[in-house]
Amino acid sequence: MTRAHRPTSLSGARSATSAPALPGSGVCRLQREFFGRNCVEVAPDLLNKLLVRDGRAGRIVEVEAYAGALDPASHAYRGQTARNAAMFGPPGRLYVYFTYGMHFCANVVCGVEGEASAVLLRALHPERGLEEMRAARAPAARLDRDLCSGPGKLCQALGLDRSFDGADLVAGDLGVFVVDDGTPPPVAPGVSGRVGLSVAADVPWRFYVAGATGLSRSG
DNA sequence: ACCGGGATGTTCT
């Protein structure tokens, strides 16, 4: 995949500056205000943003919204626990949980503190650090399009685990943040029911970049 | 292409 420009400032962007724009490029980190809206609004707006973790980055191509206490499918539906505590914190942080005995999944907390509104990151288009991603996903992912084509896969590819639970994406804790490189979200994103749920799966809160390579299984 | 089963361990009932 070709890029119009290579944002060289990405790799070195490690410090917790509050400046919205990185000097010398149209690339900017998303600030807390971006996440402080309802998950159903934030979810499609996250499409085509970059999730960055140190030298690795992928473009977000598939997400799902989970609406806290109002949503039977949300981990927050039955209130706060040790596991889901990060979701009840301020927006702009990660909620990372462990599931099926071997996989991690990452959410972006949004809304307002205490609301437990979140967006599950389901698939990325790999953009940078592909060698590291391949190493992290070996031996399973044979094709690059399978590196990040699912919520568990993208966490494995970027090395996101329990230690990233609660990481602040605005400050760039542990080298993780979300970046806008000027690519707008799709005007008409794909919309469908949510994947892998036994309750409230048909709520149309899955959003994806139509036609993108590397969507998850049910994409 | 599609489907079925097993892996694996944390969390909550």
Add this chain to the structure above:
DNA sequence: GAACATCCCGGTG
């Protein structure tokens, strides 16, 4: 003890 916001591999059409 059951459920789980999953993934991978090996079967079959």
